[in-house]
Amino acid sequence: MTSVPYTTASVSSAPFSYSVAIVGGGIGGLTLALGLLKYPHIDVQIYESASSFGWIGAGVAIGPNGQRALELISPAAKAAFDKHATPNMWSSKAKNFAAYIVGKGERAGEVIMEAKNETGMQSVHRADFLDELVKAVPAERAHFKKCLQKIEDKDGSPIVMRFSDGTSVTADVVIGADGIHSNVRKYLLGTEAARPVFSGYVAYRGIINMDAAVEALGAEHAQNSTLICGPGKGAKPQLSNRSSAADIYSGQD
Numbered sequence: 285m286t287s288v289p290y291t292t293a294s295v296s297s298a299p300f301s302y303s304v305a306i307v308g309g310g311i312g313g314l315t316l317a318l319g320l321l322k323y324p325h326i327d328v329q330i331y332e333s334a335s336s337f338g339w340i341g342a343g344v345a346i347g348p349n350g351q352r353a354l355e356l357i358s359p360a361a362k363a364a365f366d367k368h369a370t371p372n373m374w375s376s377k378a379k380n381f382a383a384y385i386v387g388k389g390e391r392a393g394e395v396i397m398e399a400k401n402e403t404g405m406q407s408v409h410r411a412d413f414l415d416e417l418v419k420a421v422p423a424e425r426a427h428f429k430k431c432l433q434k435i436e437d438k439d440g441s442p443i444v445m446r447f448s449d450g451t452s453v454t455a456d457v458v459i460g461a462d463g464i465h466s467n468v469r470k471y472l473l474g475t476e477a478a479r480p481v482f483s484g485y486v487a488y489r490g491i492i493n494m495d496a497a498v499e500a501l502g503a504e505h506a507q508n509s510t511l512i513c514g515p516g517k518g519a520k521p522q523l524s525n526r527s528s529a530a531d532i533y534s535g536q537d
């Protein structure tokens with residue numbers, strides 16, 4: 285894509301010396317926007333195909349390495365996570381990332397391993413996390429119902445993005461944060477190379493309240509991070525602070 289002269293906030297006096305368009309306003313796009321907003325010389329704009337920022341799914345866990353990365357990208361993004369992060373409920377399990385237990389057969393319930401780290405398992409409900417990220421992004425930086433269809437990039441000219449509503453905008457830099465079926469990736473790699481490949485793994489997810497989780501799994505495994513291992517399959521209860529819910533995933537991983 286068009287090369288952009290390297291500038292930093294400390295050497296640039298004029299605001300908006302170049303423009304960055306982020307395609308997609310999921311966790312990736314919003315976090316990136318928050319990181320770039322620190323630099324007054326970058327005009328960062330988000331183009332999202334949906335009519336508002338939205339979320340699919342339930343819990344999202346972020347380990348200590350991911351939390352450190354969030355802090356480095358943007359303290360506001362880390363604060364968004366911290367506000368709703370739900371840790372293990374037992375203080376004795378505070379540093380447990382997961383207890384791996386046998387799910388089936390004679391040894392069912394046996395703990396094979398307890399993985400520990402500096403934060404233990406911490407997860408948030410996606411809606412809560414996204415809501416906090418959205419609050420930190422100025423409204424005028426977000427443009428909705430802008431489904432990117434086509435990119436035109438000629439040397440020496442700004443990049444043109446064409447949207448399905450017939451409108452177009454230009455930017456010096458375009459960053460794809462448009463998910464697994466990314467049109468930006470298709471533009472860069474070609475449609476075939478960008479096509480996602482089914483890995484053979486399937487995840488089934490559901491949300492149940494904590495009382496039901498405790499009844500099904502016992503308090504220790506419902507209230508603390510656990511990975512229930514079976515032959516070719518696993519289940520992972522994931523805590524969320526929403527209505528004392530525990531997200532239960534099961535899948536082939």
Ligand SMILES: Cc1cc2nc3c(=O)[nH]c(=O)nc-3n(C[C@H](O)[C@H](O)[C@H](O)COP(=O)(O)OP(=O)(O)OC[C@H]3O[C@@H](n4cnc5c(N)ncnc54)[C@H](O)[C@@H]3O)c2cc1C
Binds near residue numbers: 334462
């Ligand atoms: C079952 C499951 C569990 C997971 N658990 C975890 C976990 O515990 N921890 C973790 O770190 N990760 C987890 N992940 C992975 C994580 O959810 C994803 O990596 C992350 O959500 C990707 O965010 P994103 O912003 O890149 O993309 P997305 O969230 O997919 O956002 C893409 C955005 O781009 C928009 N968009 C799409 N096409 C266009 C277009 N043409 N023009 C404009 N906008 C467009 C979409 O509307 C959407 O808002 C999990 C994934 C799954 C499936």
